[in-house]
Amino acid sequence: MSADVRIRSGREIACLALVAFVGLALSPTVLLGQEAAAQEQAGAEKEQAEAEKELPPRGGRPRDFRIPAKETFRLDNGLEVTMVPYGAVPKVNVQLVVRTGDIDEAADEVWLASLAGDLMQEGTATRSSEQLARDVASMGGQLSINVGADRTFVSTEVLSDFGQDAVALIADVARNAALPEGELERLKADRLRQLSIQRSQAQPIALEEFRRRMYPEHPYGRVFPTDEMLQAYTLDQVRGFYERNFGAVRSHLYVSGQFDGAEMREAIRAAFSGWEPGTPAVENIPEPTVGRAIYLIDRPGAPQSTIYMGLPVPDPSDDEYVPQLVTNSLLGGSFSSRITRNIREDKGYTYSPRSQLSTRYRDGYWLQTADVTTAVTGAALEEIFSEIDRLQREPPPEEELRGIQNFLAGIFVLQNSSRSAIIGQLAFLDLHGLSDEYLIGYVNRIYSVTPEEVQRIALEYLRDEDMLLVVVGDQSQIADQLAGFGEVTEVAP
Amino acid sequence: METRTLLARWAALGGVALSAACGGAADGPAGEQAALGEFRVPVEYYTLDNGLRVVLSPDHTAPTVTVAVYYNIGFRIEPRDRTGFAHLFEHMMFQGSRNLGKMEFIQLVQKNGGVMNGSTRFDFTNYFEIVPAHMLETMLWAEADRMKGLAVTQENLTNQQGVVKNEVKVNVLNQPYEGFPWLDMPQVANENWYNAHNFYGDLEDLDAATLEDVQAFFDQFYAPNNAVLAIVGDFEPDQAIEWIQQYFGDVPAVEGIEFPDITEPRQEKEKRSTKTYARATRPAIAIGYHMPERNTPEYWAMGLLDQILLQGDDSRMTELLVKAEGVTGDMQGGINSLGNMYNYDGPMLWMLWLFHDAETPADSILALIDEVIEDARTRPVDAETLARARVKARSALFGSIDAFFGFGRADLLASFAMFDDDPARINGIEEEFAAVTPELIQRTAQEYLRPTNRTILLVEPGADAQQAASAAGGAP
Numbered sequence: 001m002s003a004d005v006r007i008r009s010g011r012e013i014a015c016l017a018l019v020a021f022v023g024l025a026l027s028p029t030v031l032l033g034q035e036a037a038a039q040e041q042a043g044a045e046k047e048q049a050e051a052e053k054e055l056p057p058r059g060g061r062p063r064d065f066r067i068p069a070k071e072t073f074r075l076d077n078g079l080e081v082t083m084v085p086y087g088a089v090p091k092v093n094v095q096l097v098v099r100t101g102d103i104d105e106a107a108d109e110v111w112l113a114s115l116a117g118d119l120m121q122e123g124t125a126t127r128s129s130e131q132l133a134r135d136v137a138s139m140g141g142q143l144s145i146n147v148g149a150d151r152t153f154v155s156t157e158v159l160s161d162f163g164q165d166a167v168a169l170i171a172d173v174a175r176n177a178a179l180p181e182g183e184l185e186r187l188k189a190d191r192l193r194q195l196s197i198q199r200s201q202a203q204p205i206a207l208e209e210f211r212r213r214m215y216p217e218h219p220y221g222r223v224f225p226t227d228e229m230l231q232a233y234t235l236d237q238v239r240g241f242y243e244r245n246f247g248a249v250r251s252h253l254y255v256s257g258q259f260d261g262a263e264m265r266e267a268i269r270a271a272f273s274g275w276e277p278g279t280p281a282v283e284n285i286p287e288p289t290v291g292r293a294i295y296l297i298d299r300p301g302a303p304q305s306t307i308y309m310g311l312p313v314p315d316p317s318d319d320e321y322v323p324q325l326v327t328n329s330l331l332g333g334s335f336s337s338r339i340t341r342n343i344r345e346d347k348g349y350t351y352s353p354r355s356q357l358s359t360r361y362r363d364g365y366w367l368q369t370a371d372v373t374t375a376v377t378g379a380a381l382e383e384i385f386s387e388i389d390r391l392q393r394e395p396p397p398e399e400e401l402r403g404i405q406n407f408l409a410g411i412f413v414l415q416n417s418s419r420s421a422i423i424g425q426l427a428f429l430d431l432h433g434l435s436d437e438y439l440i441g442y443v444n445r446i447y448s449v450t451p452e453e454v455q456r457i458a459l460e461y462l463r464d465e466d467m468l469l470v471v472v473g474d475q476s477q478i479a480d481q482l483a484g485f486g487e488v489t490e491v492a493p
Numbered sequence: 494m495e496t497r498t499l500l501a502r503w504a505a506l507g508g509v510a511l512s513a514a515c516g517g518a519a520d521g522p523a524g525e526q527a528a529l530g531e532f533r534v535p536v537e538y539y540t541l542d543n544g545l546r547v548v549l550s551p552d553h554t555a556p557t558v559t560v561a562v563y564y565n566i567g568f569r570i571e572p573r574d575r576t577g578f579a580h581l582f583e584h585m586m587f588q589g590s591r592n593l594g595k596m597e598f599i600q601l602v603q604k605n606g607g608v609m610n611g612s613t614r615f616d617f618t619n620y621f622e623i624v625p626a627h628m629l630e631t632m633l634w635a636e637a638d639r640m641k642g643l644a645v646t647q648e649n650l651t652n653q654q655g656v657v658k659n660e661v662k663v664n665v666l667n668q669p670y671e672g673f674p675w676l677d678m679p680q681v682a683n684e685n686w687y688n689a690h691n692f693y694g695d696l697e698d699l700d701a702a703t704l705e706d707v708q709a710f711f712d713q714f715y716a717p718n719n720a721v722l723a724i725v726g727d728f729e730p731d732q733a734i735e736w737i738q739q740y741f742g743d744v745p746a747v748e749g750i751e752f753p754d755i756t757e758p759r760q761e762k763e764k765r766s767t768k769t770y771a772r773a774t775r776p777a778i779a780i781g782y783h784m785p786e787r788n789t790p791e792y793w794a795m796g797l798l799d800q801i802l803l804q805g806d807d808s809r810m811t812e813l814l815v816k817a818e819g820v821t822g823d824m825q826g827g828i829n830s831l832g833n834m835y836n837y838d839g840p841m842l843w844m845l846w847l848f849h850d851a852e853t854p855a856d857s858i859l860a861l862i863d864e865v866i867e868d869a870r871t872r873p874v875d876a877e878t879l880a881r882a883r884v885k886a887r888s889a890l891f892g893s894i895d896a897f898f899g900f901g902r903a904d905l906l907a908s909f910a911m912f913d914d915d916p917a918r919i920n921g922i923e924e925e926f927a928a929v930t931p932e933l934i935q936r937t938a939q940e941y942l943r944p945t946n947r948t949i950l951l952v953e954p955g956a957d958a959q960q961a962a963s964a965a966g967g968a969p
Contacts, residue, residue: 054592056601057634060627063556063727088554089895090532091888121806129816133806138881140888142805159888183816190822193848196774200669301771303662336596336603345596348655351663371663373655403604410606410625414898417555 067416077277078249081268084256084422092163092257093419095155096170097427099281100245102149102219110225115233116241117145118187125176139166149220149360163259164267171271174246181235191230202299202306202472209295209470210308218286247278252430256419285362288312290466294488298475305377305473310367313461315359316432326449327457328357330404331391332368338387349373349380361431374474378481391458395451408446536917537730543746544718547737548906548916549730558726559899560632561621563907566714568613568692569755577694580613581657581702582710588649590639595649601635614831616838623898626727630736637740643711647704654699661693669772673952674779674846675830681766682781682948687755688840716747723907725899757840764948771955778855779846779950785941793925794937796834799827800882802865803845809865820858821847833893835905838912855951869938873931886926
C-alpha cells in the first residue's frame, strides 16, 4: 500500500526517477534480453545444486524493439517541433517545453517563475479563466503549467478528436496570457499556504537545506522563498518575467499519441507561426560546493530521521554519465540494489531508500535518500557508507552487474513506451544537447560498462570525504549518532 | 462559445475512421482502433477448473507484457486484533516461495529487464510485473509458484514488520497531516468495523503478527478460486493460455472461503469530528458521502456528478471555492481515494478535501460547499455541462486504461472479472454514462448528497506546528 494521497504541489521539489530519462532516435532496432536468458539459466543451475528446486523457464527469444519514429521540423520563428505517432488509445499529449524556470529567478525572486505559471492559467486575451478551464475540459484534458529548475512545461493530454484544438489552446496560453491583476493576491495566498505546508514536511526541509549548501549563490540552491518575499511580488514583476522568458526561440513543442500528421502539422503552423521569437535562454551553470559537511535540522519527536546525502557528479552531456547510471542502479537506485537490500530487506531500517542521479543543465549530483527509524540513524548511515566503500574496494561480480544492465535495458523500453514517457525522453535529450546517437547507442553503452569501470566510478565520484549530509530528525536522539561521521552543524528549523 | 463548437465537432467526428498511420500498432489485432469513437479493448476470458479466472488483452504497441495477479482480499477484511495485516501479508509474498527464496522473485524480474510491485486496496491485493514480452512464461511460473505456497521464516517476518512500520512512519506518523484524509475518513464515516478500522495498522498490532497468522491468512484467502490473472501486452493468447494451464492448473482450490458482512447502514444523521495534528500548519476540511451501490443507475450518475462538481479546473467546486472565493488553492477528491470508481467492491465514499487558512472559518467554507451541493440537488444539470462531464469521464477512462504501461488496463480487467465476473464491461462503460439523464443526476444528488449522508472531518493545526511555522517563516 502506498500513500497515494499527498499534499499536492505545483512545484518540482524532488526528482524521484530511479534512472534519468534518455531520449529517442530514428527507429533503430534494439535487441534485448539474450543476456537475461543466459544469466537466468546460470543462476538457476546454481540454485538446483543447493536444493531440489524447480528451475524458472528461461523465456523465449527476445523481440526487436523499435524506438517510435518521430517527425521534427522548425518554424521560421525558431520554434522546434517534434511529433511522435504512438499508441492504441485515442488520446494525444501536447507539451510546450520552454527553457525557463527557477534558473531565471534572481535571489529575491524565488517562486516568481511558479507564480507566473499560476497566473498564465487565469485566461488569455480572448478567453476568461473560466472559459479556458471549460475549453480544455471539453477536450477531455486539463491545462498544466509545471515550473522546474530549467524548464517550464505547458501541457495537456486530450482525446484525439481535439488534438489540434489542444495545440491552439496551448499556443494561446503561451503567447497571449492575460495575467489578470485581480487574481494575483489569491494566487499568492495559495502559494503561501503551500509553502507553509511544505515547510512542515521532513523531505522538503531536507531538500531545501541540501540544495542551499550545495548551491549557495545559485538559483538551484533556492528551494523556498520567505513569506515576505512571496507576499511582495507585484504584477509588474510577474509580467516582466513572462515577457522576458517566453518566446519561440527557446521553446520546443512535442506532440505524441494518435493524430493525423498532416492536419497536426498545419494546426501547429497556424497556432505558433506568429509567436515572437523572444530571446534565447541564458546559460547560468552553477559551481557547486564540494566537501564533507553534516547539517542537522531538529524535528522534535520525529519517529524517523530523513537523510539526504550526496555530492556533485558529471551531468548527462558527459561520457561518464551512462557508467554512472549503471553504478547508481547497482548501488542504491533499484529494488535489488545493494543499499536497498542492506538497509531495507536485511535490516528493516527503512521503507523506501533510493539513490538517484539528479540532473539539471550542465549540472548533476548523486543523491541517496532514506527515512530511517530514529534509533538506527547512525547505524543506517554506517551501512550506506559501507556499501559505497565496498564498491570502491572491489569490482562487482559480473553476474550482479549483468543483472543491472538487463534491468536498465528493460527500463529503456518502458522509457520509450508511453505518450508522456516518449516526450520526457526527447525533452531530456534536447535539454542536455544530446543527439539521436545517444539513444541509438544507449543499450550498447549500458552493456559495455565493466565491473572495473563501476569500481572506478565509485572511487572517482562517490568520495566519502566529500559527501554532503543533511539529516532532519529528533536532535536529542540523533546528535550523538551523527557525531562519528564528522563535525555536525545544527541548523535552526 | 468555444465549448459548444468543440462539442459539436466531437459528435460529428464520432464515427470517422482514423487513418492507419495514427495507430502506432500496425500489427495489432484487426479492428482494435477502427474508429475514434469506437475504441475497444480486446478481451478474452477463461475460468480454469480450479476456479482461477483469466483475462487476456493483447496490445502489440510495445514488446512488453504486464502480468497481474489479483487476490480478492483487501484491507477491509483482516483479523480484528491484527490491523494492517492484509498489507503486511502483501510484503510477505515477496519473501520467498517454494522455488524462489528471499529477494529471488524481485531479482528474477529485475535482471530480466522488468519492474514489479504489489499493493493492498479496499477489496483486493495485487501483484504485478511489467517485463520484456519474451519473459511471459517465466513470470507466469513465478506467480504460480507463490500462489502454491510461501516458504518464509521468522527472520523474514521480523524484517518486514520493520519495513512496514517504517512505511507507516514515512507515510503517516512523520507527515504533518498524518492519515488525513485517506486513513482518517473511513474510520469516522463508517459504522461497520471492517470499513472503519486503521487499514495501515497500529504499530502494536503489526508487532503482534506471527508466522501462524501468515500461514492461516494464506490458507484462507490465497487460492486460485479467489484470484484473477490478467495479462496485457505483446503476447499470443493461445500460447499464454497453454502456459497458464501448465503452471496454474494444478494449484488446488480452497473450499468454503468465507467473507464477513461489510455492509454499512444507511446514514441518517450528519457526523462531524475534529482532529488536531501537532505538525499541521494550516486547517483542513474533508467531507465524505456514502456512495450508491456499484453498478446501479445512481452509481453512474455519481460518476458524472464527480466530474461536474469536483474534477478539474472547470468543476463547480473549483469555480466557486478556488477561483471566485479564493478559500483554497486546490479542491481534491473523488470516488475511492485509493483507486478509481471501478476498482472496488463494497461500501465506498465520495470524498472531497481542501486546505485553507486559519482566517477563513471552516463554517464559511462549508456554506460554500453546501451552495454547490444544494444547487445540484435542486436544479437539473444543463446540457452543456452534462456533455462536458461525459467527455471528461471518457478521457479519464482512457487514461486509466493507458496508465503505467499496460498495468492500468490489467487493473480494470481484473477488477471487472473479480467483482462482476465480466471483464468485457470495460467496453460498455461509455454506454452507462450515456444513459444518465439530468433527472437521474438530480435524484441521485437528492438522496446521496443529502447532509445527513455525510461526515465532516476538520483538522486543526497543533500548537507545536504553529510555533515551528512562524520560526521557519522568519528564516532567511
